[in-house]
Amino acid sequence: MTAFEAAGDDRRPRVVVLEHHERVRLGALAPALEDHSRLRVLRGYRDPEQGHLEIEALIASGEYDGLIALGSPDGVYDADHLPYLHDSLRIMADALRRGAPVLGLCLGSQMLAHLAGARVFPGSERGLEPEVGYFPLRLTEAGAADPVMAIYADPPPVLFWHRDTHDLPRDAVRLAATDLYATSAFRLGRWAYGVQFHLETTADLLPVWVAQSPLPAEAGVNTDAILEDAARFDAVVRERGARLAELFTAWAAEYAREPDRL
Numbered sequence: 001m002t003a004f005e006a007a008g009d010d011r012r013p014r015v016v017v018l019e020h021h022e023r024v025r026l027g028a029l030a031p032a033l034e035d036h037s038r039l040r041v042l043r044g045y046r047d048p049e050q051g052h053l054e055i056e057a058l059i060a061s062g063e064y065d066g067l068i069a070l071g072s073p074d075g076v077y078d079a080d081h082l083p084y085l086h087d088s089l090r091i092m093a094d095a096l097r098r099g100a101p102v103l104g105l106c107l108g109s110q111m112l113a114h115l116a117g118a119r120v121f122p123g124s125e126r127g128l129e130p131e132v133g134y135f136p137l138r139l140t141e142a143g144a145a146d147p148v149m150a151i152y153a154d155p156p157p158v159l160f161w162h163r164d165t166h167d168l169p170r171d172a173v174r175l176a177a178t179d180l181y182a183t184s185a186f187r188l189g190r191w192a193y194g195v196q197f198h199l200e201t202t203a204d205l206l207p208v209w210v211a212q213s214p215l216p217a218e219a220g221v222n223t224d225a226i227l228e229d230a231a232r233f234d235a236v237v238r239e240r241g242a243r244l245a246e247l248f249t250a251w252a253a254e255y256a257r258e259p260d261r262l
Helices: 027-036 048-061 083-098 107-115 147-151 206-212 215-219 223-257
Strands: 014-018 038-042 066-069 102-105 120-122 131-135 158-162 164-166 173-177 185-188 192-195
Touching (some): 014 223, 027 223, 038 048, 066 083, 066 107, 102 107, 107 164, 131 215, 131 223, 147 173, 147 185, 147 223
Parallel strands (some): 066 102
Antiparallel strands (some): 131 158
């Protein structure tokens, strides 16, 4: 019996979350996902062998209705020596093949871009500094009309915490940029999204990032100011996260109802 089968008659959509690092959690997305979906969080970085078996079973059965991939200090190009990243790429490719809703955040966005044929690389290759802190989004015309980006169209800035980036995949729609990076969000097809910013990270999660990550020092940013911003924007982050999670689970439920989805 799978974790999803154990839910019995629960008709909520089945959402799989790929967690890739201890400090990068669902955060603002968690409450609404827990309410509106049957949530299964896979942590292959803790036990790669068990994670591999779980992902193999999900790919074989197709018993999921949506996929969310979270971030990590590691990069797509680390998959050759980090088996759990390779497994995450495999199930994301499976989700894309099936046409299930996909949400990739930071590393998850880079994974989605990689699978769509775009190059993922450190921003330093093109003279770009790490992007660390709260920055405003610049929506494209397509982004202004997009249901996900509509949640993030208001003035409060969003949290970035990355040094890697990627080219825009062929056939993808660019949705947002910042003053420094050309692609901050994109969409593939109907409901596969790559989002470079950390829309999930709440104020209570950020202190450990500040304490453990080398990126603030690399970017030369004031971490006290970042934490002050986190506290100031926390209510907005949580409200936006709830709206996005509700939208995503509605898509997953729609996908689950499609008779020929397998």
